[in-house]
Amino acid sequence: MSEPLIFERSSPGRSAYAQRPAAAADFSAIPEALRRKTPPLMPEVSELQAVRHYTRLSKRNFSIDTHFYPLGSCTMKYNPRACNTLAMLPEFLARHPLAPMSHSQGFLACMYDLQEILKDVTGMAGVSLTPMAGAQGEFAGVAMIRAYHRARGDSARTEILVPDAAHGTNPATATMMGYTTREIPTNSEGDVDIEALRAAVGPHTAGIMLTNPSTLGVFERRIKQIAGIVHDAGGLLYYDGANLNAILGKVRPGDMGFDVIHMNLHKTFSTPHGGGGPGAGAVGVSQRMLPFMPIPIVGKATSPPPLAGEGQGGGASGEAASFRWLDERDLPQSIGRLSTFMGNAGVLIRAYIYARMLGRDGMQRVAEYATLNANYLMASLRDKGFDLAFPGRRASHEFIITLKRQKQQIELSATDVAKRLLDYGFHAPTVYFPLLVPECLLIEPTETEDKQTLDLFVDALVAIWAEARRDIKYVKGAPYTMPVRRLDDVRAARQLDIRYQPKP
Numbered sequence: 144m145s146e147p148l149i150f151e152r153s154s155p156g157r158s159a160y161a162q163r164p165a166a167a168a169d170f171s172a173i174p175e176a177l178r179r180k181t182p183p184l185m186p187e188v189s190e191l192q193a194v195r196h197y198t199r200l201s202k203r204n205f206s207i208d209t210h211f212y213p214l215g216s217c218t219m220k221y222n223p224r225a226c227n228t229l230a231m232l233p234e235f236l237a238r239h240p241l242a243p244m245s246h247s248q249g250f251l252a253c254m255y256d257l258q259e260i261l262k263d264v265t266g267m268a269g270v271s272l273t274p275m276a277g278a279q280g281e282f283a284g285v286a287m288i289r290a291y292h293r294a295r296g297d298s299a300r301t302e303i304l305v306p307d308a309a310h311g312t313n314p315a316t317a318t319m320m321g322y323t324t325r326e327i328p329t330n331s332e333g334d335v336d337i338e339a340l341r342a343a344v345g346p347h348t349a350g351i352m353l354t355n356p357s358t359l360g361v362f363e364r365r366i367k368q369i370a371g372i373v374h375d376a377g378g379l380l381y382y383d384g385a386n387l388n389a390i391l392g393k394v395r396p397g398d399m400g401f402d403v404i405h406m407n408l409h410k411t412f413s414t415p416h417g418g419g420g421p422g423a424g425a426v427g428v429s430q431r432m433l434p435f436m437p438i439p440i441v442g443k444a445t446s447p448p449p450l451a452g453e454g455q456g457g458g459a460s461g462e463a464a465s466f467r468w469l470d471e472r473d474l475p476q477s478i479g480r481l482s483t484f485m486g487n488a489g490v491l492i493r494a495y496i497y498a499r500m501l502g503r504d505g506m507q508r509v510a511e512y513a514t515l516n517a518n519y520l521m522a523s524l525r526d527k528g529f530d531l532a533f534p535g536r537r538a539s540h541e542f543i544i545t546l547k548r549q550k551q552q553i554e555l556s557a558t559d560v561a562k563r564l565l566d567y568g569f570h571a572p573t574v575y576f577p578l579l580v581p582e583c584l585l586i587e588p589t590e591t592e593d594k595q596t597l598d599l600f601v602d603a604l605v606a607i608w609a610e611a612r613r614d615i616k617y618v619k620g621a622p623y624t625m626p627v628r629r630l631d632d633v634r635a636a637r638q639l640d641i642r643y644q645p646k647p
């Protein structure tokens with residue numbers, strides 16, 4: 144079912160009015176040498192053809208709005224339409240980031256509230272909203288750990304400990320900040336190997352980066368003991384809070400002893416994400432880390448805002464404002480700025496509205512249903528004969544099944560199942576991550592799915608397994624209903640070429 148490309152629909156001289164540059168466009172400001180000699184190769188199609196082209200492409204997206212999307216560690220939950228509608232109010236949408244503080248009090252109040260809500264939810268002493276992704280939040284967090292040790296004149300701490308189950312961004316972040324990473328093994332139950340941890344800590348330990356519940360989907364039961372071991376050695380605890388779904392309103396990283404945390408608001412606090420952004424990776428810190436937070440932060444004004452022209456958005460009218468940006472004058476030890484202005488305002492406002500809609504009870508409900516759905520799905524798959532990676536453990540918001548046995552017996556791989564699931568109308572779970580479980584599927588149903596959908600997903604996995612036993616070649620040929628079949632992943636990554644070359 145190969146459709147003609149938009150270029151192949153092209154007919155010389157045909158045009159869609161909206162695609163044409165304005166008739167009076169004046170390019171004289173562009174130096175002659177920099178102007179192109181030949182016009183760009185553009186498809187010449189009618190407006191309706193162009194509309195159909197883009198609409199067709201948009202329908203090829205596998206999205207949470209159309210399909211179940213159990214992509215472990217990514218939290219593809221429903222993004223309530225109400226949050227989007229409110230975030231699109233002209234008062235939010237048209238606000239200029241350089242608007243004076245006196246004209247931005249409503250927005251600043253929302254951001255201040257969001258900081259307070261996140262402090263409350265995580266048990267941390269301070270929150271900065273400025274990082275624009277989880278990975279950037281990690282960068283900010285480890286930069287604060289480095290700043291903390293440096294401020295104490297402790298330059299011997301050159302190592303960050305990272306459990307082998309960690310998200311790839313953890314060791315990457317530590318390395319970017321100039322640290323050596325040391326891997327801590329996981330035991331057979333999915334917990335951190337305490338003896339290995341004891342042996343690894345010392346005066347060279349800057350900190351440990353932990354996810355709890357881990358990306359294995361299990362809650363680290365001895366977190367207090369781990370915190371004690373690392374703190375006693377003078378190290379700090381970093382919490383990768385990309386997914387707070389399982390603990391929201393139940394357990395707080397601050398109470399577990401963490402010093403720094405990042406939260407992916409685009410995951411837990413439900414803003415549309417995927418395909419690389421936009422995101423928001425707010426960071427939270429304990430009391431002793433407060434001076435190092437990235438700026439700007441929204442603070443309560445104790446005095447009238449500075450005059451216009453003085454720093455970011457100085458108050459123009461001099462009227463008393465209740466909220467103001469805190470910057471390098473307020474936090475001279477800050478690790479600095481990470482984004483233009485103050486982060487992804489649109490994502491932050493959606494997260495704020497979502498949090499306010501849920502309230503305290505709603506947050507607990509998120510954790511309860513996220514955990515219930517994951518455990519229901521896990522138990523259903525176990526009962527149908529699938530192998531759990533950690534059969535003795537309760538699931539958090541996600542869990543892992545391993546196809547090691549199916550791979551050995553009939554050559555059925557995690558990739559095969561992921562591809563065939565597309566034909567059944569399901570997005571694939573995360574595959575081959577975490578790295579330490581062979582042929583794994585990391586499944587996160589999220590709290591917004593209904594039981595019928597979860598049951599259909601189980602049926603699909605059972606059906607694929609049966610198909611594979613009958614005819615493994617057929618399953619290895621999947622998907623059959625998508626615009627493309629199996630791609631050469633390595634070539635796509637290393638030699639990506641998406642230019643259109645006209646046939647000679």
Ligand SMILES: *Cc1c(COP(=O)(O)O)cnc(C)c1O
Pocket residue numbers: 216217276277278279310312354358383385386407422424
């Ligand atoms: C998603 C995720 C990250 C990275 O977040 P980005 O916003 O994609 O940069 C880090 N750690 C964990 C556990 C995650 O699930």
